[in-house]
Amino acid sequence: MNFADRLHAAIQAKGTPALVGLDPRWDQLPAELKTKAATAGGTQFEIQARAFEEFCLRILDVIADRIAVVKPQSAFFEDSGPAGVLALQRVIRAARDKGLLVICDGKRGDIGSTAEAYARAYLAGSDPDSAPFAADALTVNPYLGADTLQPFVDRAVECGGGIYVLVRTSNPGSGEFQNRETQGQRLYQRVGEVVETLNQTQASNAAYGPIGAVVGATYPEELGELRALMPHTPLLIPGYGSQGGTSADTAAGFDVQGLGAVVNSSRGIIFAYRKGQFAEFGEDSWEAAIDAATSAMIADLAAHTTAGQLQSGRQA
């Protein structure tokens, strides 16, 4: 089954396009986890990696019944060295064992056979045993050119996996290169066209192809424009929550059925105990804070986007 079909089946089963980003940060981790990890000994990197793994696994326990997709951020695991990378591998595997789809956020990209190596490393698609980091999908950077996307596309098609190409990112300075006027259109528009064309080649009669695009909620007008420009392209929308994007800002990313997009929240969910409306739970109840923040995000998206259609579809 192609990635978009698997993705949409999972979203419809859970009734929400909410995506939880797994971005473990040592300085924000509940003290309970740090202490426990330190007790087992080892280097500081091994301790961090152990704490990150437990943190992520316990997050999965809280959210797996309601959330379809998670997105571990590779950087935070690499920051603990090989021990952290081993924790990443285990977290991906645990998420898949719970029936979740996993988008590994590595923003990889390279040329030719090097891109093939990254694709082999991360894209397992429908068979978790087919890649060491058994993700369903991987985020990919397009700067090197479409020829460097092709090895990822080929592997994704082969394994039922997907990629999400950076098109219009959520950070304040993302327009510096992405928004430059270039030969009658903006650079991000041209990248978006290239991605959509890849899907039209792959999609046959499917509504969506396996090549997604990252488009930030922090630029809602451009999100709507890209949704129209890329009708066969699934979107990954970062920037909701802590980065300032609202559910209304994400609305233009969805189709009438509530499909075609997933909306990421990382800190706003996993560190909900630290600030904002769920801080009242306190550090000892960090999992309850995650639970409440997850429910609130699902409800918020359902109330202000066509994702509300998913809920009624699910009840039917």
Added chain:
Amino acid sequence: MNFADRLHAAIQAKGTPALVGLDPRWDQLPAELKTKAATAGGTQFEIQARAFEEFCLRILDVIADRIAVVKPQSAFFEDSGPAGVLALQRVIRAARDKGLLVICDGKRGDIGSTAEAYARAYLAGSDPDSAPFAADALTVNPYLGADTLQPFVDRAVECGGGIYVLVRTSNPGSGEFQNRETQGQRLYQRVGEVVETLNQTQASNAAYGPIGAVVGATYPEELGELRALMPHTPLLIPGYGSQGGTSADTAAGFDVQGLGAVVNSSRGIIFAYRKGQFAEFGEDSWEAAIDAATSAMIADLAAHTTAGQLQSGRQA
């Protein structure tokens, strides 16, 4: 000491800007290493990782007396999962222990605190103990915008490390986005300007700053143009050898002293036994083939670029 000063001291000491890329590929590895690694048992990934590590360490033994800088390609290690990433860490450390500078070719890039995590993970600069993957420098992708380069710049300045920003890559399709005309210049020219400006902010009175640029030998005219546009920016030039670039194609990347650039060869050196003029050594003498290919590259660069000045400077 700033990265460019450390880099140039190392290049002057060895008398060559030749850079050896460590890109281990299982299907091209000498059978001797595969067999030995398999004998020790474990999963296929563990066997690959073990063979990659020995391959790279033995390459280092052959080249360390003549080469100043090596560039391990992260993708080929990640392709073996956490075991491969552990091998990458060990190879980087071994190279540094032999006095080599290490550019980790990870082409990383992300926003804000995520970029900080990558910088912490890879950039050790002058103190190998200050990062888990103890590289002197890291390759970085600019598509997300200059605000996302800043955490790498800050860490590089702090630790005496460097980054190499992708500007004009060596692959056939690199012009697709990089060469687009945008507001009176090409995209790669704009990225180059941004990089040069970062160096002018950092360089004080130094000739070169810590923020390098990747510019392919496969586009020699653009290499010369970028050398002129970026007088404070050290260049990393891929595309020599197997990808078709010649020493003459790299000449425009150097200053009159033979500094300001390093030229990468990966397959042409490390798999010299497999094809080309050093294939006569045969698989059993793969290290002798590497030895001969290394000497030939050094001589070729000295004969056709100002890198010849380094040799005479060294003898003086």
